[in-house]
């Protein structure tokens with residue numbers, strides 16, 4: 001089943017007087033959305049009781065929950081302490097994710113500003129492998145989904161992320177199309193570029209995993225270094241355009257979870273994406 005929803009709460013949610021994320025479940029359902037991503041980007045601070053409260057509302061409304069692990073994870077390091085800390089940040093997010101009944105945990109694999117990409121890949125593969133072993137040993141739910149990144153000096157090209165997903169047969173990537181566009185300095189012009197991305201995922205991981213991929217989508221302003229800031233669908237002159245992707249998702253019968261990361265209008269823009277997708281069904 002394809003799903004659409006926001007990363008965090010839209011400004012309109014707060015403007016309407018709502019304060020607590022557990023209230024977002026009914027709010028999203030009423031608008032026809034069925035996914036939500038809860039951010040631990042700035043740290044994992046969620047009490048078990050609060051998490052379970054939120055999960056009960058979301059489960060009752062049929063909204064699929066994913067979480068975003070802390071932004072400061074960096075697997076691309078030769079420093080054993082930093083690597084250990086990074087593995088722990090991912091595990092913390094996954095533990096708190098279990099309170100939320102989150103099925104997926106998105107994470108940024110790391111930075112390669114201080115080393116060449118091949119070396120970075122070696123470290124990232126090694127650290128992620130170790131993280132996977134500990135996740136298994138602890139029996140944590142919430143599939144870890146490495147994300148494609150928007151800045152050129154970050155680890156997380158499409159190929160790099162797909163490579164991480166080869167470590168286990170059930171891993172799916174988080175394909176952030178805005179990030180891929182930004183790191184390619186406006187690389188996604190239309191249908192042909194989206195097709196190439198989808199083909200690359202299918203060729204590397206197979207059709208089942210392509211169908212189930214996690215998606216982040218927003219328009220992103222970029223500089224020559226890649227990502228600068230997230231904008232909204234109402235901001236003119238930014239890329240990429242979701243419409244050709246909506247058509248391909250429908251044509252290829254894909255069932256991703258599509259999370260919108262627009263700045264402030266993420267629920268509204270998620271709904272706009274859902275409508276574009278439905279226009280091709």
Ligand SMILES: [Zn+2]
Nearest residue numbers: 068106108147
């Ligand atoms: Zn992210």
